[in-house]
Structure formats: C-alpha cells, structure tokens
Amino acid sequence: MTRVSAHLNGALHDLMAADPRVHLLGEDVRDPYGGAFKVTKGLYDRFGDRVRSTPISENAIVGVGAGLALAGRPAIVEIMFADFAALAFDQLVNFAAKSTAMYGRPVPIPLIVRCPSGGNRGYGPTHSQSPQKHFIGVPGLHVYELTPFHDAGELIAGMFATERPCLLFEDKVLYTSAMYTGGVVDDLFRYEIVGGVARVFHNDDPAPDCTLIVPGGMVHRALSAAWELMLEQEVICELLVPARLYPVPDLPGLNRVRHVCVLEDGTEGGAWGAEVARVLHPRLWSTLRRPITLAGAAASVIPAAPHLEREVLLQPGRIKNVIMEAIS
Amino acid sequence: MTAQPALSPPERETLSPPAEADLDLLLLIRHFELTLLRLFDKGRLSGTTHTCLGQEYVPVALKPLLDEADFVFSNHRGHGHFLARHAEPYGLLAEIMGRQGALCAGVGGSQHIYHHRFLSTGVQGESLPVAVGTALTLKGTGALACVYIGDGTWGEGAVYEALNMARLWRVPLLVVVEHNGIAQSTPAAAHMAGTVAGRAAAFDIPHHRTTSTDIGHIRAELAPLVAAVRRDSLPLVAEFATHRIGPHSKGDDTRTPEEIARVARHDWYTRYARLYPEIFEPCDLRARELVERVAAEVSARPLSVWEGP
Ligand SMILES: Cc1ncc(C[n+]2csc(CCOP(=O)(O)OP(=O)(O)O)c2C)c(N)n1
Numbered sequence: 203m204t205r206v207s208a209h210l211n212g213a214l215h216d217l218m219a220a221d222p223r224v225h226l227l228g229e230d231v232r233d234p235y236g237g238a239f240k241v242t243k244g245l246y247d248r249f250g251d252r253v254r255s256t257p258i259s260e261n262a263i264v265g266v267g268a269g270l271a272l273a274g275r276p277a278i279v280e281i282m283f284a285d286f287a288a289l290a291f292d293q294l295v296n297f298a299a300k301s302t303a304m305y306g307r308p309v310p311i312p313l314i315v316r317c318p319s320g321g322n323r324g325y326g327p328t329h330s331q332s333p334q335k336h337f338i339g340v341p342g343l344h345v346y347e348l349t350p351f352h353d354a355g356e357l358i359a360g361m362f363a364t365e366r367p368c369l370l371f372e373d374k375v376l377y378t379s380a381m382y383t384g385g386v387v388d389d390l391f392r393y394e395i396v397g398g399v400a401r402v403f404h405n406d407d408p409a410p411d412c413t414l415i416v417p418g419g420m421v422h423r424a425l426s427a428a429w430e431l432m433l434e435q436e437v438i439c440e441l442l443v444p445a446r447l448y449p450v451p452d453l454p455g456l457n458r459v460r461h462v463c464v465l466e467d468g469t470e471g472g473a474w475g476a477e478v479a480r481v482l483h484p485r486l487w488s489t490l491r492r493p494i495t496l497a498g499a500a501a502s503v504i505p506a507a508p509h510l511e512r513e514v515l516l517q518p519g520r521i522k523n524v525i526m527e528a529i530s
Numbered sequence: 531m532t533a534q535p536a537l538s539p540p541e542r543e544t545l546s547p548p549a550e551a552d553l554d555l556l557l558l559i560r561h562f563e564l565t566l567l568r569l570f571d572k573g574r575l576s577g578t579t580h581t582c583l584g585q586e587y588v589p590v591a592l593k594p595l596l597d598e599a600d601f602v603f604s605n606h607r608g609h610g611h612f613l614a615r616h617a618e619p620y621g622l623l624a625e626i627m628g629r630q631g632a633l634c635a636g637v638g639g640s641q642h643i644y645h646h647r648f649l650s651t652g653v654q655g656e657s658l659p660v661a662v663g664t665a666l667t668l669k670g671t672g673a674l675a676c677v678y679i680g681d682g683t684w685g686e687g688a689v690y691e692a693l694n695m696a697r698l699w700r701v702p703l704l705v706v707v708e709h710n711g712i713a714q715s716t717p718a719a720a721h722m723a724g725t726v727a728g729r730a731a732a733f734d735i736p737h738h739r740t741t742s743t744d745i746g747h748i749r750a751e752l753a754p755l756v757a758a759v760r761r762d763s764l765p766l767v768a769e770f771a772t773h774r775i776g777p778h779s780k781g782d783d784t785r786t787p788e789e790i791a792r793v794a795r796h797d798w799y800t801r802y803a804r805l806y807p808e809i810f811e812p813c814d815l816r817a818r819e820l821v822e823r824v825a826a827e828v829s830a831r832p833l834s835v836w837e838g839p
Pocket of ligand 1 (some may be wrong): 229258260282286606607652654655679680681682683684708710713714774
C-alpha cells in the first residue's frame with residue numbers, strides 16, 4: 203500500500219526529474235527535514251538548488267513562485283500550514299490570478315501553491331483550518347484538493363497545463379491513509395474516475411438514495427457514514443469526489459440523483475458547498491425533492507483540545523444525521 | 531553577508547550564584563517542558579508543542595524588569611514566557627491537556643493563550659503589529675508592550691511594518707529576540723541576510739545584543755534600557771544569542787549529533803548543577819516534585835468545558 207503523502211512525494215520526484223524547468227520552494231522543505239509533513243523528502247538531495255528552503259515569508263515566497271512561473275519556470279510553493287495561505291492572499295489574488303489576464307493578453311503563470319489543511323489532529327485554531335472557501339470564486343485562480351483516488355502526478359500535470367495559478371489543498375489526516383487503486387475501495391464500494399471526478403458507488407451500482415459531494419479530505423468520514431447507513435438503515439449513498447473544487451467541474455451520475463448533500467471541512471457560511479449548489483440547482487431543479495443540503499464545520503474556531511475539536515469538525519455521526527434528515 | 535551570533539564558549543562565562551527564586555522558576559519551566567515531552571511519548575498529549583529547553587533563562591531574566599501593567603505578547607514557544615509572567619503551571623498544563631481549570635477552556639492549547647495581559651498566538655510575526663497597537667495605548671503611562679519573537683520570524687514583512695510604526699509613533703515597545711540560530715530546521719545563515727542589529731538600525735531603533743546567560747548580568751545590562759523604553763516612549767530591540775537544546779516540536783531535530791552536543795554545552799542546567807550543587811540540587815528536586823504533582827493532578831481532572839463559539 204502507498205500512503206497518500208508518499209504517493210505525492212513520488213509524483214513530485216517524477217515531475218522534477220521529467221521537467222528540469224520545475225522549481226519547488228517552501229519553509230523547511232530541504233533535506234534532511236523534507237517539509238513539516240515530509241512531502242518534499244529527497245527532492246533537495248536529488249535536485250539541488252531547484253529545491254529551496256525559504257525564510258518564513260509566505261506572501262513573498264508565493265510572489266517568488268509567481269516570478270519563476272512568469273519567467274517560464276513552473277513553480278511549486280509549499281505553505282507549511284494552509285492557515286498561512288492567508289498571508290499570501292495578496293500575491294495569489296492580486297498578482298498571480300490577475301496577471302494571467304490584466305495585461306490584455308493571456309500571460310501564463312504555471313504556479314501551484316500546496317497547502318496542508320484540515321484538523322482532527324489537535325493543532326489548534328491557527329494550524330487546523332480548511333480555508334478553501336476563501337479562495338473560491340477568484341477569477342483566474344483554480345482550487346484543487348488531493349484525494350485518495352486521483353493520481354497526484356496527473357493532477358499536478360493538469361494544473362500546470364492550465365498555465366494559471368492553482369491552489370492544491372492536502373488534508374493532513376488524508377496524508378496518512380492509503381491510495382486506492384484498481385477501482386476497489388472496500389467490500390462494499392467501488393470507484394471509477396469520470397471526467398476528473400471520482401464516483402464511489404456500491405458494488406452493483408444501484409441508484410443512490412443520496413449523492414454526497416465531498417472533497418478528498420472528507421472521503422473517509424463520508425465513507426464511514428455511508429457504510430453505517432447501509433448496514434443500519436439500508437440507505438444507499440454514492441460519493442462524488444472532484445479533485446478540482448473551483449471552478450466546479452461537470453459531475454457524473456447526476457441524471458439519477460434523488461438528493462444531494464455537499465460535505466466539507468470549511469466552516470459553515472460562504473462555503474464551497476454554496477458554490478456547488480449554485481452550479482447544480484439550475485441543472486437539477488426539476489428532479490430534486492428539496493434544496494441541496496450543505497454541511498461543514500461549525501461556524502467556530504477550531505479548538506486545540508481533541509474533545510472540543512471533534513464537536514466543531516464534521517464527523518461521521520453528524521454526516522449520518524444530516525443525510526437521514528435530508529432524505530426523510 | 532550573513533552574520534551568525536558569535537558563540538562565546540560557555541565555559542568561559544562564569545555564572546554567578548543564582549537567587550533561589552530564579553533557580554526555582556528556571557527549574558519549574560525546565561521540568562514542565564520535559565514533562566510535556568514525556569506525556570507526548572506516553573500518548574497522553576495530542577496535537578503539538580514547542581518547548582523552550584535551553585532558553586528558559588530569557589523570560590526569567592526579564593521577569594523583574596516587567597511590571598504588572600505591561601502587556602506581554604508571546605509566540606509558539608511560549609510556556610516559559612507564560613510561567614515567568616504568571617506562576618500558574620496548573621492552569622497552563624490544563625490548557626495544554628484540555629482539562630478543567632484551563633486558562634482558555636482548552637480552545638487555544640499550547641500556542642494560543644490570553645490570560646491577564648499575556649497573549650500568545652501561533653502565527654509568526656502576527657503579534658508585532660498588535661503589540662504596537664497595544665503599546666500606543668500605554669504611551670505615557672510608564673507601562674510597555676513586550677513581544678517575544680525568534681530569529682526566523684524576521685522573515686515576515688509584518689515585523690518591519692510594525693517596527694517602522696513603532697519608531698515613527700514612539701511607542702513603548704520592547705521586542706525580545708530569542709536568536710537561537712535556527713528556525714524549525716533552517717539555520718539562520720540560510721534564512722537571514724544581514725543582522726538583527728542592522729535591521730533595528732535601519733529604523734533608528736536602539737538595539738542591544740547579549741550573549742550572556744547570567745541572569746544578574748543580563749538584568750544589569752537591560753534595566754537602564756528598559757527604563758528608557760518606559761521613560762522616553764521609544765522601542766527597543768533586545769536580542770539574546772541563545773540556544774535551543776531540544777527539538778523544534780517533538781522528535782523533529784535534524785541537526786547532527788555534534789551540533790546538538792555543541793548547543794547543549796550552553797545549557798544553564800548542567801552548568802548550574804556543576805557550579806553550585808548545594809543550591810541546585812534541592813531546588814531541582816523541589817521543581818521535579820512540583821511538576822510531577824501538577825501533572826498527576828491535572829491529568830486526573832475532567833475534560834474542559836467550553837461554552838461554544
Ligand atoms: C506564519 C507562519 N509561518 C510558519 C509557521 C510554522 N512555524 C512555526 S515555528 C516556526 C519557526 C520559527 O522560528 P523562530 O522565529 O526562529 O523561532 P524558534 O522556533 O526558533 O523559537 C515555523 C516556521 C508559523 N507558525 N507561522
């Protein structure tokens with residue numbers, strides 16, 4: 203089995219080996235440390251100065267990444283914790299995203315900003331957030347999230363191919379779980395990738411009672427809720443896991459939906475799910491029995507103490523309740 | 531050119547005999563931090579923590595130079611800063627363990643504490659502008675805002691924007707720089723061009739650097755400078771060449787064994803133990819026992835209760 207973080211590390215190795223123009227920078231990314239979550243391990247030893255540990259300067263290092271990209275060097279910037287992407291908001295929104303269009307002609311900025319995100323690790327309010335929603339709806343800025351289904355190498359290649367700045371969120375708990383391969387999730391579920399979206403369905407592919415749209419970091423909690431709902435209530439759930447969160451991609455399997463829930467780790471209010479619902483409502487209006495259900499973390503800071511953190515973040519128990527209420 | 535703090539061989543610095551109260555506090559902080567690492571190893575603590583092993587003497591030396599009315603801003607490595615400001619190890623451990631009696635209901639944890647004019651946050655560089663704002667309100671009162679930052683935090687632009695305003699507006703701001711020569715895994719030579727002194731000079735802010743670990747000596751050097759911050763309402767950058775003898779957080783020290791041994795030679799703990807065993811040993815035992823009691827008592831408490839957001 204390959205852990206998600208090792209899989210991503212392998213993808214970065216392959217990418218840097220295949221394309222000598224690619225540069226990577228971030229705080230403490232150099233060997234032997236290899237980044238706070240070890241995703242950049244071995245890159246410095248192999249690629250030398252194309253891999254740089256930087257000062258603690260999030261806004262400036264994203265700007266440096268944009269400058270490299272502007273000059274034809276695809277760049278990957280690691281932000282140690284996604285929370286600190288807030289410090290780089292200006293470079294992302296006012297420079298990188300805008301410069302692709304504001305000079306009256308397309309300007310390629312192949313820049314990927316990687317952001318380890320999410321909680322359930324007891325890191326406290328400034329090291330646990332899932333700030334994807336703050337970057338949704340910025341013209342020129344694409345938002346992605348790592349999943350246990352999507353090949354990271356293909357994902358990165360796809361992001362660079364847009365020639366636009368892309369954020370890649372990487373759930374910190376997901377890092378430690380295994381990549382799925384060969385279309386099999388477990389005894390109950392299989393998956394396929396359709397148009398860049400993983401569709402996770404029961405073995406015999408019945409029409410689902412509820413379709414769950416979830417980013418990569420939510421997959422395991424959503425699956426655990428789906429299992430329990432099957433065993434306890436015979437409720438059938440299907441998951442749609444897009445790697446690209448914004449712009450919301452075409453989602454497969456919508457022709458047979460009965461009800462849709464969007465689950466996410468961002469706090470409630472102005473959330474990613476609202477954007478998904480905005481895109482889906484016109485398309486599904488005549489088939490849905492009720493509005494799309496949105497569920498996320500409570501509108502709250504994320505406490506450090508595990509017993510408090512658990513209550514704030516979306517857990518399988520609450521997901522089950524949300525689904526049962528939605529299909530009742 | 532980059533400049534590293536010159537490391538005076540610690541053997542050459544004779545430590546004067548410590549006052550018992552100072553030694554008690556130093557050892558309380560030391561055993562508190564060691565206990566945290568032990569609790570982590572046993573799986574009794576979650577999340578993360580940054581211990582100040584080796585740097586305890588900085589807040590202890592500053593303690594009598596700070597007044598009740600001063601505001602202290604701390605960072606991710608703040609347990610020592612806190613304990614030197616407030617003798618509340620039970621409350622601090624309860625905060626870190628999410629138990630009843632926690633300073634901030636267990637919401638903030640190790641890095642986010644707000645308690646009686648002591649505030650810490652885990653985002654580097656964020657507190658300096660906030661300290662300038664608070665210091666503005668203290669101007670003319672004789673009180674000051676003290677803010678602790680590490681060498682690595684000088685990478686953040688907010689530090690410079692804040693220093694500029696602090697000097698322009700003449701605010702009573704004491705910036706304590708714990709220059710331990712490393713930021714997480716990155717040595718200062720790889721993250722800082724020039725020097726802290728040069729940067730302070732660029733803003734016309736007085737700067738003082740000490741390599742001493744002698745508490746009495748540090749106080750004598752800094753007392754008139756801190757008094758001037760209050761009297762003249764002007765910022766001061768007080769830089770300590772210090773040494774982080776433990777990991778950045780837990781088990782993530784990628785320095786070579788030689789390098790770790792080199793910094794450990796600066797440890798006040800072994801030096802006091804060697805120089806003044808008759809004062810040191812009873813204090814050490816006392817602190818050990820106190821922290822053991824704190825850990826046992828707090829671990830047995832029920833989980834903290836939070837009213838909610
Ligand atoms: C804005 C921001 N970026 C990155 C981090 C992650 N981080 C925590 S501590 C640290 C190193 C800080 O180094 P320094 O200021 O020298 O203090 P020290 O740890 O040596 O006490 C880093 C990079 C952070 N907390 N905040």
